[in-house]
Amino acid sequence: MNFTKITAAALALTMTFAAAGTATAQTMAKKQNTVMVGGAAMYPTKNIVENAMNSKDHTTLVAAVKAAGLVETLEGKGSFTVFAPTNAAFAKLPAGTVEMLVKPENKAMLTKILTYHVVPGRISAKDLWMWTKKNNGKYMTKTVEGEELTFWTKGKDMYIMDAKGNSAKITIADVNQSNGVIHVIDTVLMP
Numbered sequence: 001m002n003f004t005k006i007t008a009a010a011l012a013l014t015m016t017f018a019a020a021g022t023a024t025a026q027t028m029a030k031k032q033n034t035v036m037v038g039g040a041a042m043y044p045t046k047n048i049v050e051n052a053m054n055s056k057d058h059t060t061l062v063a064a065v066k067a068a069g070l071v072e073t074l075e076g077k078g079s080f081t082v083f084a085p086t087n088a089a090f091a092k093l094p095a096g097t098v099e100m101l102v103k104p105e106n107k108a109m110l111t112k113i114l115t116y117h118v119v120p121g122r123i124s125a126k127d128l129w130m131w132t133k134k135n136n137g138k139y140m141t142k143t144v145e146g147e148e149l150t151f152w153t154k155g156k157d158m159y160i161m162d163a164k165g166n167s168a169k170i171t172i173a174d175v176n177q178s179n180g181v182i183h184v185i186d187t188v189l190m191p
Contacts, residue, residue: 042182044176048082048179061086063102074118075179079181080119080179089185093188112145113189116147119141119143120144125174128158138150139151
C-alpha cells in the first residue's frame with residue numbers, strides 16, 4: 001500500500017467530517033431561530049430573564065423586574081408570553097415615573113404593571129394574527145395581572161391596546177425562550 005495515498009484519503013475523510021460538523025452546527029443555529037434584540041443574540045435555549053439581561057434595549061425592564069421581585073418567576077418553567085417594552089418605551093412615561101415605580105414602597109404597583117405585560121402560555125405572532133382575523137379584527141386575552149389586552153392589526157403590523165386605551169406596536173415578534181416567548185413592544189402597557 002502507498003502510505004501517501006492512505007494519508008491523503010484519511011485527510012480528505014477528516015475534512016469531509018469537519019465540513020459536515022460545521023454544516024450541522026450552522027443548521028442547529030438556524031433551527032434555534034436566534035433573534036437579535038438590543039444588540040444581543042436571544043437564544044431559545046435560555047430563559048426569559050437570561051436573554052433580557054443581555055439586551056441593551058431592555059435594561060429598564062430588567063431593573064423593574066428585579067425591583068418587583070419577579071426574576072425567579074420569569075426564570076421558572078413557564079410557559080409565558082411577555083410583551084417586553086424597550087427602554088425607549090419606558091422613556092415615553094412622564095418624567096420620574098420609572099424612578100417612582102422601582103421604589104420599595106411601590107412594589108405592588110410595579111408588579112401590577114409588569115404582570116399586565118405577561119400572558120400565560122406560549123403565544124406566537126402567527127397565533128395572534130390568526131385569532132385576530134377570526135374575531136373580526138380584534139382579539140382579547142387575559143394577562144397574569146388579571147385584566148385583558150386587546151390585539152388588533154393595521155396593515156402588516158400587530159398592536160396591543162391596554163385597559164386605558166393606549167396602543168403599543170409589536171416591533172420584534174417571536175423571540176423564543178426556553179420558558180416562553182417575548183414580543184418586543186414600543187410602549188408600556190397600563191392596567
